[in-house]
Amino acid sequence: MHGELPKQIWAKTKGRTRRNLAIVLIVVAVAAALVYVFSKSPPQQNRSRFGAEGGPVPVLAAAAAKADVPVYLDAVGTIKALNTVTVRPQVDGKLLSVGFKEGDDVKKGDVLARIDPTIYQAQLDQAIAKKAQDAAQLANAKIDLDRYEKLAATNAINKQQADTQRALVAQFAALVQSDQAAIENAQATLGYTTIVAPIAGRTGIRMVDEGNIVHASDANSAIVVITQIKPISVLFSLPQQDLGQVNDAFAKTPLTIEAQRPDSDAVIDRGVLRVVDNQVDQTTGTVKLKAEFPNTGLQLWPGQFVNVRLLIDMLQDVVTIPTGAVQRGPNGTFVYVVKDDNTVAMRPIVVQKQDETQTVVKSGLTPPERVVTTGFVRLTDGSKVTIGNADGAPAAGQQGARPRSGQRSGGGRPNPQQ
Numbered sequence: 299m300h301g302e303l304p305k306q307i308w309a310k311t312k313g314r315t316r317r318n319l320a321i322v323l324i325v326v327a328v329a330a331a332l333v334y335v336f337s338k339s340p341p342q343q344n345r346s347r348f349g350a351e352g353g354p355v356p357v358l359a360a361a362a363a364k365a366d367v368p369v370y371l372d373a374v375g376t377i378k379a380l381n382t383v384t385v386r387p388q389v390d391g392k393l394l395s396v397g398f399k400e401g402d403d404v405k406k407g408d409v410l411a412r413i414d415p416t417i418y419q420a421q422l423d424q425a426i427a428k429k430a431q432d433a434a435q436l437a438n439a440k441i442d443l444d445r446y447e448k449l450a451a452t453n454a455i456n457k458q459q460a461d462t463q464r465a466l467v468a469q470f471a472a473l474v475q476s477d478q479a480a481i482e483n484a485q486a487t488l489g490y491t492t493i494v495a496p497i498a499g500r501t502g503i504r505m506v507d508e509g510n511i512v513h514a515s516d517a518n519s520a521i522v523v524i525t526q527i528k529p530i531s532v533l534f535s536l537p538q539q540d541l542g543q544v545n546d547a548f549a550k551t552p553l554t555i556e557a558q559r560p561d562s563d564a565v566i567d568r569g570v571l572r573v574v575d576n577q578v579d580q581t582t583g584t585v586k587l588k589a590e591f592p593n594t595g596l597q598l599w600p601g602q603f604v605n606v607r608l609l610i611d612m613l614q615d616v617v618t619i620p621t622g623a624v625q626r627g628p629n630g631t632f633v634y635v636v637k638d639d640n641t642v643a644m645r646p647i648v649v650q651k652q653d654e655t656q657t658v659v660k661s662g663l664t665p666p667e668r669v670v671t672t673g674f675v676r677l678t679d680g681s682k683v684t685i686g687n688a689d690g691a692p693a694a695g696q697q698g699a700r701p702r703s704g705q706r707s708g709g710g711r712p713n714p715q716q
Contacts, residue, residue, distance in 0.1 A: 505522060634674070
């Protein structure tokens with residue numbers, strides 16, 4: 299029995315080895331068949347997409363053009379209300395009414411709230427009565443003075459009595475003037491019981507309700523905050539290296555500034571530069587600037603951050619090409635110029651200005667010469683090319699034909715497979 303067990307184990311092991319060997323042979327056979335099939339299949343399909351060896355290289359091209367190119371300085375600004383006023387009571391008393399709704403646009407002089415005027419009206423009445431009393435005494439003193447002066451002229455009385463009466467008249471006259479000042483003060487105080495808007499703007503959240511006692515000396519007894527948001531201002535900073543060209547341009551003409559959406563380059567509003575600060579911040583090496591926007595559409599809000607760009611110059615009638623066409627090598631920047639025979643030539647250029655989409659060429663190109671914008675991987679000086687559309691298909695008509703007048707050249711995004 300013990301001798302039969304090793305025989306069974308050996309039989310199972312031998313069967314397993316035969317199955318594994320069969321699987322390996324099958325895999326090798328399948329792999330050999332695939333290699334044979336792919337080695338015999340024609341490569342024209344792949345080469346037709348990327349260009350056969352020695353054949354034309356598919357590219358996209360754009361024509362150089364002349365245009366007026368604006369020169370901007372970009373920054374991030376903080377929006378501030380043109381004017382901000384915290385409306386506070388100037389007298390103590392009970393708040394009888396509130397005459398505005400939160401978020402209302404108010405004009406200068408609009409009634410915002412009223413404080414109980416009873417006490418201040420009584421003080422005004424007292425001042426008026428006091429003036430009337432002193433005015434009556436003044437009138438009586440003037441009559442007596444007239445009598446004393448006539449008697450003194452005939453030596454009927456001592457002249458000293460006339461002089462004393464004259465001083466009494468002057469005293470009563472000064473007292474009447476003091477009463478008038480007291481009346482004006484009481485009138486002003488009474489006027490403070492009607493709280494009006496000091497500026498035109500938009501009201502914020504109401505800070506006190508009707509029926510509360512407000513105090514002029516209480517810093518926490520504000521009624522509301524009014525902000526002037528039409529027009530509105532934007533504060534931003536620029537590096538001190540840009541200060542010279544900003545001042546030069548600002549001295550010649552008012553500078554236009556654009557506010558852009560934070561998620562795109564869409565222009566929200568256009569304004570003008572108002573102030574360049576009179577000193578550079580030594581900590582950051584920047585200078586502050588202030589611009590003003592009409593904000594008619596209320597797209598700018600106090601406290602908000604916004605992208606701004608300041609127009610400082612306009613390059614007139616310069617040569618422009620897409621930035622994607624500019625290449626860099628050991629000897630500097632260059633482009634591939636497409637010739638009439640659909641071959642390309644490396645051409646060194648001098649770049650005057652460049653951004654993400656457009657490059658201003660100072661020298662090296664003459665419109666309407668065409669430059670390659672996409673498809674540089676297999677491109678060399680003298681290569682034959684075929685110019686396609688943005689989707690990779692050959693251009694309609696003759697290959698490499700120049701764009702017709704009025705057409706946009708170089709439109710569309712580069713094909714990522716090229």
